[in-house]
Amino acid sequence: MAAIPIPHEQTVALVRELGGPVEFVDDYPVKKPGLDEVLAKVLCTGVCQSDLHTRAGTASGPDGKPITAIKLPHIGGHEGVGRIVALGSGLPERDPSIYLGALVGIRFSSRICRRCSYCLGGQEQYCQGVGDFKPTNHLHHEDGAFQEYVCLDAGYLTLLPQDVDPVAAAPTLCAGLTAYKAVKNAEIKVGDFLAVVGAGGGLGGYAVQYGLACGARVIGIDTGEQKKELVTSWGAQFLDFRTTTDLVAEVQSMTNGGADAVVVAAGHSAAFAQAASMLKIGGVMCCIGIPPGGGKIETPVSEIVIKGLKIKGNLVGNLKECLEAVEMVRTGLVKPKTYIRPFRDLPAVYEELEKGDIAGRVVLNIGEDPGPNIR
Numbered sequence: 001m002a003a004i005p006i007p008h009e010q011t012v013a014l015v016r017e018l019g020g021p022v023e024f025v026d027d028y029p030v031k032k033p034g035l036d037e038v039l040a041k042v043l044c045t046g047v048c049q050s051d052l053h054t055r056a057g058t059a060s061g062p063d064g065k066p067i068t069a070i071k072l073p074h075i076g077g078h079e080g081v082g083r084i085v086a087l088g089s090g091l092p093e094r095d096p097s098i099y100l101g102a103l104v105g106i107r108f109s110s111r112i113c114r115r116c117s118y119c120l121g122g123q124e125q126y127c128q129g130v131g132d133f134k135p136t137n138h139l140h141h142e143d144g145a146f147q148e149y150v151c152l153d154a155g156y157l158t159l160l161p162q163d164v165d166p167v168a169a170a171p172t173l174c175a176g177l178t179a180y181k182a183v184k185n186a187e188i189k190v191g192d193f194l195a196v197v198g199a200g201g202g203l204g205g206y207a208v209q210y211g212l213a214c215g216a217r218v219i220g221i222d223t224g225e226q227k228k229e230l231v232t233s234w235g236a237q238f239l240d241f242r243t244t245t246d247l248v249a250e251v252q253s254m255t256n257g258g259a260d261a262v263v264v265a266a267g268h269s270a271a272f273a274q275a276a277s278m279l280k281i282g283g284v285m286c287c288i289g290i291p292p293g294g295g296k297i298e299t300p301v302s303e304i305v306i307k308g309l310k311i312k313g314n315l316v317g318n319l320k321e322c323l324e325a326v327e328m329v330r331t332g333l334v335k336p337k338t339y340i341r342p343f344r345d346l347p348a349v350y351e352e353l354e355k356g357d358i359a360g361r362v363v364l365n366i367g368e369d370p371g372p373n374i375r
């Protein structure tokens with residue numbers, strides 16, 4: 001066992017019913033790590049749009065209808081960074097690479113079967129399970145990072161580089177990974193034009209920076225002075241969708257006939273409607289983020305066929321891609337814009353997210369870092 005004391009009770013932010021308020025409860029039990037599990041003390045966590053939609057009961061499934069099969073009370077948070085403070089039975093004997101004091105991620109995917117075709121094919125975030133095994137995630141099935149201590153499956157552990165800044169790593173685990181995967185899907189080559197819709201938000205900011213890191217010429221689309229300043233500070237051009245009369249024509253003109261790729265990272269359905277028309281012939285539209293109600297792309301089939309457009313979507317990415325996205329943050333190639341706020345600000349942060357007020361990503365400070373020297 002760890003030398004640091006582990007309490008029996010902890011503070012969590014929970015929602016008793018979907019659409020209900022966020023409540024802070026101070027006597028929620030701390031779980032004991034089971035076989036091949038670790039207990040992590042949560043240091044910080046990002047706040048994702050999906051947390052907001054899940055709490056509100058408006059998160060859309062593949063059919064566009066609200067997802068209702070959600071564990072209650074619901075404890076969100078899937079962009080967390082924690083430190084291992086206890087090892088369950090079987091560890092470290094069965095896996096000596098897992099040790100007390102290691103930095104770990106608390107991500108969307110929590111448990112996977114490791115045997116279905118998606119797991120074996122490097123797309124384990126889509127795990128469908130085998131036999132009686134059902135995959136789980138930290139959004140719908142298991143308590144996430146909006147708590148002080150969390151049990152994690154050692155067999156599918158996100159072991160982070162030990163010298164990464166936890167605050168910069170946290171939002172990279174969902175927003176960063178999702179944007180990184182979209183830029184990969186966009187098949188960017190040096191000098192390509194990449195348009196990012198929603199460029200000043202948490203997801204979009206990462207898409208702009210990963211795009212620039214790949215050598216793309218990036219046009220960030222969003223609104224307001226604060227977001228303009230942020231997006232141009234990274235070296236991208238900026239278009240304000242509120243003050244630009246014909247956004248599609250403007251992008252077409254700035255790119256001499258259309259962007260090679262467009263990443264739609266906005267949380268509102270309207271952003272997806274015409275985005276494909278910004279593309280040149282053979283261009284790729286990458287959809288990330290899920291608007292409430294599912295959203296609709298209104299591009300005519302004739303345009304998709306005649307221009308040979310490709311439309312792709314992705315749900316986060318796999319663990320390997322996550323570690324690649326984190327590595328670019330660790331080395332400083334990508335610098336996420338973060339604001340550190342106290343844990344108890346979560347309800348206020350949800351309100352600000354809903355209004356689209358946040359340029360970058362909020363990271364909640366959950367607990368003090370006990371440091372790596374835990375024995």
Ligand SMILES: [Zn+2]
Pocket residue numbers: 048049050051078108174175
């Ligand atoms: Zn997320």
Ligand SMILES: [Zn+2]
Pocket residue numbers: 112113114115116117118119120124126127128129130135
């Ligand atoms: Zn699987």
